[in-house]
Amino acid sequence: MNVVEEVVETRVAVQVTVVIPTYREAENLPVVVPRVAEALEQHGLSAEIVVVDDDSRDGTEEVCADLADRWPLRLITRRGERGLSSAVLRGMNEARGEVLVVMDADLSHPPEKVPELIEALDAEDADFVIGSRYVAGGDTDGQWGLFRWLNSRVATLLARPFTTARDPMAGFFALRRETYRRAEELNPVGYKIGLELMVKCGCRRVREVPIFFHQRLHGESKLSWKEQLNYLRHLARLAEYRLRHLPRLPKFLAVGASGSAVDLAAFALAMLTLPVPAARALAIWVAMTWNFYWNRRWTFFESRRDSLLRQYVLFCLACLVGAVVSWSTSVGLWQYVAFFTDRPLLAAVLGVVAGMAFNFVASCKIVFRRSEKTA
Ligand code: GDD
Ligand code: MN
Numbered sequence: 237m238n239v240v241e242e243v244v245e246t247r248v249a250v251q252v253t254v255v256i257p258t259y260r261e262a263e264n265l266p267v268v269v270p271r272v273a274e275a276l277e278q279h280g281l282s283a284e285i286v287v288v289d290d291d292s293r294d295g296t297e298e299v300c301a302d303l304a305d306r307w308p309l310r311l312i313t314r315r316g317e318r319g320l321s322s323a324v325l326r327g328m329n330e331a332r333g334e335v336l337v338v339m340d341a342d343l344s345h346p347p348e349k350v351p352e353l354i355e356a357l358d359a360e361d362a363d364f365v366i367g368s369r370y371v372a373g374g375d376t377d378g379q380w381g382l383f384r385w386l387n388s389r390v391a392t393l394l395a396r397p398f399t400t401a402r403d404p405m406a407g408f409f410a411l412r413r414e415t416y417r418r419a420e421e422l423n424p425v426g427y428k429i430g431l432e433l434m435v436k437c438g439c440r441r442v443r444e445v446p447i448f449f450h451q452r453l454h455g456e457s458k459l460s461w462k463e464q465l466n467y468l469r470h471l472a473r474l475a476e477y478r479l480r481h482l483p484r485l486p487k488f489l490a491v492g493a494s495g496s497a498v499d500l501a502a503f504a505l506a507m508l509t510l511p512v513p514a515a516r517a518l519a520i521w522v523a524m525t526w527n528f529y530w531n532r533r534w535t536f537f538e539s540r541r542d543s544l545l546r547q548y549v550l551f552c553l554a555c556l557v558g559a560v561v562s563w564s565t566s567v568g569l570w571q572y573v574a575f576f577t578d579r580p581l582l583a584a585v586l587g588v589v590a591g592m593a594f595n596f597v598a599s600c601k602i603v604f605r606r607s608e609k610t611a
Contacts, residue, residue, distance in 0.1 A: 250308075252276060252283040252354060253333030253413075257323035261341035262295040263454035266303065271347035272339075273307040279351040284308045286331060287341070288323040291315045320407075320459070321424030321432065328416055337410045338430070339367075342452035345408040349447050353410040356443050363415050364439040366401055366430065367408035373446030374403070391467060395431055398474055401442050404431045408447065415439065423473055426466035427459060435474050481600040487535040488596050491527050499523035524555050536604035547603055554598035562591025 254272055258265065269285055276283040289296045291313055300311040312326060328336050335354055339345040349367055356365045368374050370392070380388075388405065395404045409430045419436045434442060502522040506515035528551045532540055539547070566587025569576040576583040 250282045250284050250333045252281050252335045252337060252350075253327075253331035254283060254285045254337045254339065254350065255324055255327030255331065256285060256287045256339060256341045257320050257327065258287055258289045258292065258296060258341045259318070259320075259458050260292045260294045260296075260455060261289075262292065262299050264341045264343060264452075265296065265299050267453060268341050268343055268347060269303050269307055269309055272350055273309075275348045275350050279354075281351065281354065284310060284332060286310050286312060286327045288312045288314065288327040290318045290323060319424065320427040321429040324429045325422060325424055328413075331413060334413055335410060336413055336416060339408045340452075342455065344450050344452055346447055346450070349408075349445065350410075352445050353408075356445050357410050357412065360441075360443050362441045362443040363411065363437070364434050364442045365410045366403055366406045366442065366444045367447040368401070368403035368406060368444035369447065369449045370402040371444045371446050374444075374448065375446075376449040377451045379451060387464070391464075394467075394471055395428075398435050398471075398478070399431065399442065401434070402444055404428070404434065406430055409433075411437065411439070421477065425473060426470040427463055428467060428470055432470070432474070435477065481596075484535050484600070485596060488531065488599065489592070491530045491535060492592060492595075494530070495523045495527040498526045524552060527555075528552075531599060532604070536599065539604040539606050542604075542606065550603040551599070554595055554603055558591040558595040558598070561594045562587040565590040 254276075256265075256268065256272075265287065269287075272285060273283065285308060287296075287300055287309065289300075289311060297311065297313065300309060303309050304311070310330075312330065314323065314326065324338050328338075335357060337350055337353060339347075339350070345367055353365045353367055356362060369376050391405055392403065395401075398404070405428055407427075407430060411433065415437050416433070418438060419433065422432060422436055424432065433439070499519050499522070503515055503519035506518045510518065525548075528548055531551075532544075532547060564587075566580075566583040569583040569586060570580050573583075
C-alpha cells in the first residue's frame with residue numbers, strides 16, 4: 237500500500253470495529269471473518285475487522301492476506317508479546333470505529349449476534365453490552381464438565397462486588413469508543429478484559445444480550461489453569477482500584493478539623509468589627525477557603541495543576557450541599573426516629589458524619605477529579 241492510499245484509508249470513518257484477538261486460529265479465521273462481515277453488512281453497518289495476532293506462525297498471516305482481498309480486514313501482528321487482554325487493548329487503541337466489539341475467533345461467539353449487541357448499545361442507552369450465557373435465552377453447549385461449570389460460576393460470583401452483570405467473564409462485548417477513552421489505569425492482568433473495562437470505564441448501564449456459547453470450532457483453548465490464579469490477582473487489583481481514595485480520608489479529616497479551628501478564630505476576630513450574622517458568614521467563608529487551599533495542596537495534591545477557579549467553585553458548591561445533607565440528616569432523625577427525639581446531639585453528630593462523607597466523596601469524584609486520562 238502506498239502512502240496516499242494509507243492516508244485516504246485512515247480518513248474513512250467506520251461505524252464499527254470488531255476486534256478479534258487470535259493465537260493459532262488460522263483454521264477458524266476463514267469462517268469467522270466472512271460471517272461477521274456479512275452480518276454487519278446486512279444490518280447496513282460499515283465496519284472494519286481488526287485481528288490482533290501474537291505471531292502464531294500457523295498461516296494466520298497468509299489467511300488474513302487472502303481474506304483482506306474480500307473483506308474489510310486488518311491484521312496486526314505482535315511479536316515478542318503474548319496475552320489476550322493486551323491484544324484486545326492494542327486492537328481497541330487502533331480502532332477507527334465509533335463502536336467497539338470484541339469477540340473470540342473460535343466461533344464460540346455467534347457472529348450473527350454482533351449487530352444485536354450494537355443495537356442494544358443504542359436502543360437501551362447502555363454503556364456496555366455483553367453477549368451473555370447466563371441470562372434467559374442464553375446457554376452453553378452441554379459438554380461442559382461439572383468442574384468447568386462450577387469454576388465459571390465461582391469466578392462469576394467473585395466478581396459480584398464489582399458488577400451485577402450475570403456474565404461478567406464474557407469475552408464477547410460491545411462499548412462505544414468514547415466510553416473506552418474514559419478508562420483509567422487499565423491493567424490487563426489475566427484475561428477478563430471485559431470486567432476490567434466495565435470497572436475502569438465506570439460503566440453503569442450494563443446490558444446483556446443472550447447468546448448460545450458454542451464449543452470452539454477448530455483447535456483448543458489457549459487459556460491455562462495459570463489464568464485462574466491471575467484472575468484472583470486481577471480481583472485484588474480491582475479492589476485496590478475501587479478503594480484508591482481511602483488513604484486520603486485521614487488527611488481530609490485533618491484539614492476539616494483545622495478548618496473548624498480557623499472558623500472559630502476568624503469568628504472571634506470578625507466580631508470585633510462586624511455584627512454576629514455577618515461575622516458568622518465571613519468566618520464560614522474563610523474556613524471553607526482554608527479547607528480548599530489545604531485539600532488542593534495536600535490531600536489531593538495530584539490535581540493541583542487543574543483549573544483552580546473551577547475547583548474552588550465546585551468545592552464551595554459541594555460544601556453547600558454537604559451542609560444541607562448534614563442539616564436534613566440530623567433534623568430528619570430527630571423528627572422522625574423516636575430514638576433520637578431525646579438525643580438531638582447524637583442526631584447532630586450523625587448529621588456531621590453524613591455531611592463530611594458527602595464532602596469527601598464529592599471531593600474525590602467531582603471537585604478534584606483529574607481531568608487528564610490515560611487511555
Ligand atoms: N492475541 C492473542 N494472544 N489472542 C489470544 C491469546 C493470546 O495470548 N490467548 C487466547 N487468545 C485468543 C484466542 O485465539 C481466541 O480467539 C480468544 O482469545 C479466546 O481464547 P480461547 O482459548 O478460545 O479461550 P476460552 O474459550 O478458554 O475462553 C473464552 O471464554 C471465557 C468464558 O468462558 C474467552 O472468551 C474468555 O475471555 C472467556 O472468559
Ligand atoms: Mn474459546
